[in-house]
Amino acid sequence: MSKGFATTDARLPAYVRLRDTLTARIAAGDWTPDWPIPSEARLAREFDVSVGTVRKAVDGLVGEGLLERRQGSGTYLRAPSFNATLFRFFPMRGGDGAPLSIPQSKMILRSVTEGPAEATEALGTEDVIKIVRLRSLSDQPVLFEEIYIPRARFAGFETLPDTAFGPLLYPTYFEHFGVLVKRATDEVSFGRASDVVAQQLHIKTDDPLAVICRTAFDVEDRPVEWRIASGSAEGFLYRSEIN
Amino acid sequence: MSKGFATTDARLPAYVRLRDTLTARIAAGDWTPDWPIPSEARLAREFDVSVGTVRKAVDGLVGEGLLERRQGSGTYLRAPSFNATLFRFFPMRGGDGAPLSIPQSKMILRSVTEGPAEATEALGTEDVIKIVRLRSLSDQPVLFEEIYIPRARFAGFETLPDTAFGPLLYPTYFEHFGVLVKRATDEVSFGRASDVVAQQLHIKTDDPLAVICRTAFDVEDRPVEWRIASGSAEGFLYRSEIN
DNA sequence: TAGTGGTCTAGACCACCAC
DNA sequence: TGGTGGTCTAGACCACTAC
Numbered sequence: 316m317s318k319g320f321a322t323t324d325a326r327l328p329a330y331v332r333l334r335d336t337l338t339a340r341i342a343a344g345d346w347t348p349d350w351p352i353p354s355e356a357r358l359a360r361e362f363d364v365s366v367g368t369v370r371k372a373v374d375g376l377v378g379e380g381l382l383e384r385r386q387g388s389g390t391y392l393r394a395p396s397f398n399a400t401l402f403r404f405f406p407m408r409g410g411d412g413a414p415l416s417i418p419q420s421k422m423i424l425r426s427v428t429e430g431p432a433e434a435t436e437a438l439g440t441e442d443v444i445k446i447v448r449l450r451s452l453s454d455q456p457v458l459f460e461e462i463y464i465p466r467a468r469f470a471g472f473e474t475l476p477d478t479a480f481g482p483l484l485y486p487t488y489f490e491h492f493g494v495l496v497k498r499a500t501d502e503v504s505f506g507r508a509s510d511v512v513a514q515q516l517h518i519k520t521d522d523p524l525a526v527i528c529r530t531a532f533d534v535e536d537r538p539v540e541w542r543i544a545s546g547s548a549e550g551f552l553y554r555s556e557i558n
Numbered sequence: 559m560s561k562g563f564a565t566t567d568a569r570l571p572a573y574v575r576l577r578d579t580l581t582a583r584i585a586a587g588d589w590t591p592d593w594p595i596p597s598e599a600r601l602a603r604e605f606d607v608s609v610g611t612v613r614k615a616v617d618g619l620v621g622e623g624l625l626e627r628r629q630g631s632g633t634y635l636r637a638p639s640f641n642a643t644l645f646r647f648f649p650m651r652g653g654d655g656a657p658l659s660i661p662q663s664k665m666i667l668r669s670v671t672e673g674p675a676e677a678t679e680a681l682g683t684e685d686v687i688k689i690v691r692l693r694s695l696s697d698q699p700v701l702f703e704e705i706y707i708p709r710a711r712f713a714g715f716e717t718l719p720d721t722a723f724g725p726l727l728y729p730t731y732f733e734h735f736g737v738l739v740k741r742a743t744d745e746v747s748f749g750r751a752s753d754v755v756a757q758q759l760h761i762k763t764d765d766p767l768a769v770i771c772r773t774a775f776d777v778e779d780r781p782v783e784w785r786i787a788s789g790s791a792e793g794f795l796y797r798s799e800i801n
Numbered sequence: 802t803a804g805t806g807g808t809c810t811a812g813a814c815c816a817c818c819a820c
Numbered sequence: 821t822g823g824t825g826g827t828c829t830a831g832a833c834c835a836c837t838a839c
Contacts (some may be wrong), residue, residue: 385805555744627824629825630816632824
């Protein structure tokens with residue numbers, strides 16, 4: 316008897332195979348953040364390993380930020396948490412020290428199209444959906460975003476009603492398409508505003524521009540989104556933690 | 559008998575107190591990367607806990623990047639590893655696609671002085687040493703750095719012979735002053751070149767500039783360095799991983 | 802009060818490395 | 821071959837949460 320693991324290399328340690336099996340269940344949408352996943356004792360029985368081995372597998376997923384333990388209550392699927400992107404890109408206070416209000420988001424376009432070379436290369440497909448958004452702080456447009464997602468993972472995205480979207484995109488990815496973004500890579504550079512971007516951001520053509528290119532990956536490390544975001548270089552601030 | 563832990567809150571779990579005790583030993587410079595630290599069985603005996611508890615404490619320090627396990631050999635202090643900073647700031651290839659050579663570093667100044675407000679605020683002291691460096695790729699100056707370190711932790715830094723410095727600063731911090739940099743926060747913003755910076759970087763005054771402000775922390779999370787680095791915004795690229 | 806995760810133990814056997 | 825870390829077990833007791 317193969318201990319009930321999904322089809323993984325039997326030479327791997329039990330906790331690795333269990334971790335991968337749990338990851339697959341998360342990716343399949345078997346669990347929601349509202350209810351605890353099966354208890355450690357229950358998983359130990361189901362997979363015929365000791366509780367200690369379950370703990371080690373769960374530890375790994377907690378470390379990756381996929382699961383969250385609540386003592387006395389249970390272990391829960393954790394909703395993606397690194398979504399306060401605007402706060403990473405701009406200071407919370409304006410140049411005059413006044414606190415800015417909540418970031419807003421305006422959807423401008425959703426359509427099936429061909430992506431730019433960088434997007435198709437990052438995503439590994441040319442069959443993508445394009446999303447264009449304008450994000451604002453205190454009614455001032457600050458960030459113009461072009462986002463590309465693979466149609467294979469997001470079938471029908473372009474026909475969702477506008478009411479399905481909140482200010483953040485990643486929760487929508489998860490709730491409607493079961494795509495859970497786990498990590499991302501950002502590249503920050505500086506350029507100059509094109510006519511289109513300048514018009515959207517209410518700045519002048521050729522004004523200095525901060526450009527952030529991001530590739531996002533799901534729990535199984537497949538690329539699920541490529542985006543390019545532009546904002547005025549004046550007042551731009553990108554925070555990063557290095558470990 | 560208090561199990562031989564350093565003076566920490568006895569209400570804390572054993573593995574936490576052991577982890578803190580080991581961190582203190584690392585910070586005190588008791589171990590070097592060349593020799594394994596005491597084995598898990600030996601630490602278990604010394605602190606009168608089980609091997610499993612030692613493993614959990616060591617796991618934490620491995621996760622923080624302080625220690626490194628080598629199966630069959632031992633557990634070693636890990637030399638700081640995130641030092642390829644130039645490669646984080648600029649692409650490896652020039653605009654023409656040609657690969658660039660190894661980054662070089664030229665020390666311009668070391669002196670005891672008063673730091674700018676940001677440095678004294680970040681470091682919590684006005685008694686600092688200032689370091690000025692110019693970093694180059696393929697003999698082209700690309701990054702101008704002003705670095706401030708607290709004199710209390712780096713007494714005599716300004717009188718070290720030039721031969722004590724390699725291309726990287728953090729190994730010198732550790733080898734001569736026992737300061738081990740564990741994490742840092744970067745803030746990337748946009749500015750314009752002052753006369754001094756422009757001259758060093760061979761660009762024009764008021765040319766667009768990428769500015770990176772970094773605060774670095776040691777293993778006990780005390781700030782040990784504040785630096786501001788400037789490079790031409792043209793060709794600048796900052797990479798960041800988000801989890 | 803029952804069930805959950807949190808801590809800790811004492812041992813077993815394995816894989817790997819250095820001598 | 822001996823010692824190291826790597827995996828895994830089967831249990832104990834504690835702290836916390838929900839009902």
